[in-house]
Amino acid sequence: MKRKKSPIIPVVTWIIILAALAPVLWMLLISFKQRVDIISFSVLFKPTLENYKTVFQKYDFLRFILNSTIVVVATTAISVFLGTLAAYGLARFQFRKKESLAFGILSLRMLPPMAVVIPFFIMARYTHLLDTQLLLIIVYLGFNIPFTIWMMRGFIEDVSLSIEESAWLDGCTRLEGFCRVVFPSIFPGLAATSIFCFIQSWNEFALAFFLTSFNSRTVPTIVNSFISVLGVLWGEMAAVGVVSILPIVIFTMFVQKYLVKGLTMGAIKG
Amino acid sequence: MMLFKQREYLKYLLPALTVLALINIFPTFFLYIISLTNYDISQRVEDLSFVGLENYRYLFSIDKDFWKSICITLTYTFVSVTVELILGSAIALLFDANARFRKLKLSLFIIPMIATPSIIALMWKLILNAEYGVMNTFLRWMGCAGRNWLSTDFALVSLILIDIWQWTPYVTLMIYSGLQTVPQEPLEAADVDGASWFQKLVWIVLPHISTIVSITLLLKLIENLKSFDIVYNLTQGGPGNATELLSLHVFRLGFKQTHWLGRASACAVILLLIIIPIVSNLAKKISYSRESA
Numbered sequence: 001m002k003r004k005k006s007p008i009i010p011v012v013t014w015i016i017i018l019a020a021l022a023p024v025l026w027m028l029l030i031s032f033k034q035r036v037d038i039i040s041f042s043v044l045f046k047p048t049l050e051n052y053k054t055v056f057q058k059y060d061f062l063r064f065i066l067n068s069t070i071v072v073v074a075t076t077a078i079s080v081f082l083g084t085l086a087a088y089g090l091a092r093f094q095f096r097k098k099e100s101l102a103f104g105i106l107s108l109r110m111l112p113p114m115a116v117v118i119p120f121f122i123m124a125r126y127t128h129l130l131d132t133q134l135l136l137i138i139v140y141l142g143f144n145i146p147f148t149i150w151m152m153r154g155f156i157e158d159v160s161l162s163i164e165e166s167a168w169l170d171g172c173t174r175l176e177g178f179c180r181v182v183f184p185s186i187f188p189g190l191a192a193t194s195i196f197c198f199i200q201s202w203n204e205f206a207l208a209f210f211l212t213s214f215n216s217r218t219v220p221t222i223v224n225s226f227i228s229v230l231g232v233l234w235g236e237m238a239a240v241g242v243v244s245i246l247p248i249v250i251f252t253m254f255v256q257k258y259l260v261k262g263l264t265m266g267a268i269k270g
Numbered sequence: 271m272m273l274f275k276q277r278e279y280l281k282y283l284l285p286a287l288t289v290l291a292l293i294n295i296f297p298t299f300f301l302y303i304i305s306l307t308n309y310d311i312s313q314r315v316e317d318l319s320f321v322g323l324e325n326y327r328y329l330f331s332i333d334k335d336f337w338k339s340i341c342i343t344l345t346y347t348f349v350s351v352t353v354e355l356i357l358g359s360a361i362a363l364l365f366d367a368n369a370r371f372r373k374l375k376l377s378l379f380i381i382p383m384i385a386t387p388s389i390i391a392l393m394w395k396l397i398l399n400a401e402y403g404v405m406n407t408f409l410r411w412m413g414c415a416g417r418n419w420l421s422t423d424f425a426l427v428s429l430i431l432i433d434i435w436q437w438t439p440y441v442t443l444m445i446y447s448g449l450q451t452v453p454q455e456p457l458e459a460a461d462v463d464g465a466s467w468f469q470k471l472v473w474i475v476l477p478h479i480s481t482i483v484s485i486t487l488l489l490k491l492i493e494n495l496k497s498f499d500i501v502y503n504l505t506q507g508g509p510g511n512a513t514e515l516l517s518l519h520v521f522r523l524g525f526k527q528t529h530w531l532g533r534a535s536a537c538a539v540i541l542l543l544i545i546i547p548i549v550s551n552l553a554k555k556i557s558y559s560r561e562s563a
Contacts, residue, residue, distance in 0.1 A: 089282030119297035
C-alpha cells in the first residue's frame, strides 16, 4: 500500500533502524575499549584489541566455539536429513490424520525449554551423558527436527508432482527421482533450512546451561565466565558478543529471502 | 515389511517420528510423572515416592510466589505483545511506504532478534546500569531523570522494554511480508473512488493480513511464555522475585535455592498447560492459512 512520496518517511525509518541497532553498536564499541574507558561515554578513545586477546588466551574462548560448532553442525546435519525424509513423506503421500500428525510435530517445537530440562537432566544423570556434546546434540534435535519437517514440507510441495512422476515413468525409482528432480529444486530451501537450524542451536542457552558444566560448554553459556567478584568484565564480554553474533548476522543475510518462512517454520508463505 | 508396502509413507516418516518420540514425547511424559513425586536432586530415583497431586496443592495453596509469578508472566506477556504488535505494524507500514534499500533495511532491523540472547542480556545489564550505564546518561542528556532500571520497581519494566526492542522487528517482518501479498486492484479501485489512506488500511489491507497477524500474535505469545535466556542473564528473576516469570520459578524451585525437582516439574506442567491451548489455536489458524494459500 503505497503512500504519497514524502522525505520524512525514509528519515524516520533510518532513525528507527539506528535505535534498534544502538545496543549492538554500543557493544561493538565497548569491545575495542580499554578497561578504564568503558565507563566513559566518549566515542573518542584509543581502540585496543586487548579484550579479544584476553578472551582467546585467558578464557579459552576457542574451546567454547569448538564445542558450539561440533554440537551445531552435528545437530543440523542429522535434523536436515531426518527432517527432509519425513517432509517428503508428508508432502507426497495422502493418508488418514495426516494434518493432525503434522500439527502434532509442529507443537513439539513450542515446548518451553524449562519444561524439558528437568526430565533431560534426570535421564542424563543416569546415563552419564551430562556435560557431553552428544547430549546437547540429542536435545537440540528435539526442536530442530520439527522445524526442518515443516520448512522442507513447504519446499517439497512447491515442486510439481508431475515432473517427478514423469521421471518414474522413465524408470527411475522414488529415490532416483528424488535425487534427480526434487533435490535440485529444493536445494536453496535446504540451505536456508540448515542455516536456520544453525542459528537456533548456536543461540540456545537454557538447555546448554543446565545440561553442561565444564567440558562441553557452548558459546551462549560463556556469559557466566565474565561475572567475577569484581563485577562483570564488560570489555571481554563485549568481545565475546561480537565474535558470537558475527556468524549469525552473516548467515542471516544469506537467508533473507526465506526469513518469514523460517520464522514461522514455513507455516505461512513468505 | 508388509506394512511398508501398504503404507509407503511410513518409510519416510518413521525415522524422524521415532527420534521425536524418544527425545520429546517421552521426556514430556516423564515430566508429568516426576511432577507427581517428591523427587529431590540429591535423591536416587529408586528412593522417590509418589505423592499424588501434593506438589500441585503446594503450588496452588502454599507457594505464594507461584501466584505472583503467574501474574508477572501474564503482565510481561500481554504488555510486551500488545506494544510489539502495534509498534511492529506501524513500522511495517513505514517500511512498506518506502521501498528503497528494502533488503538492507530489513537485514539490519532484525539483528536484535537473531543476536545471541544470553550475551545481549549482559550488554543490556551494562547499558541499564544505574551509575555508569549509557541509558541513564542519555536520559539525563535529554533532560529526564535517570532511573534505577534494575531495581524492584523497574526491573519488570526493563524486561518488557528489552523484549520490545528484541521482538518488534519480528512483528514488523511478518506484517511487512503480509503487506506484500495484498492485491493491488482493490487498492487502485479505492483510489478511484477517492478513499483515504486510512480507509484503505481498515477496509482492504487489514482484512487481507488478518490471518498473518493472528499467527504472529500466537507465535509471539508462546515465545513470551517460554522466555528464559534474557531474564535469567539480566536479573535471575530478581531483585527478590520481581521478575520471576514461570520458567524462572521452575528454575528456582528445581535448581537454585531448593532442589525440589518434583515441585519444579509441577510448575513446568502448569506452564505447558498454559501454552497448549495457544498452540492448538495456532494449528487452526495455520491450517486455515494453508488451505487458502
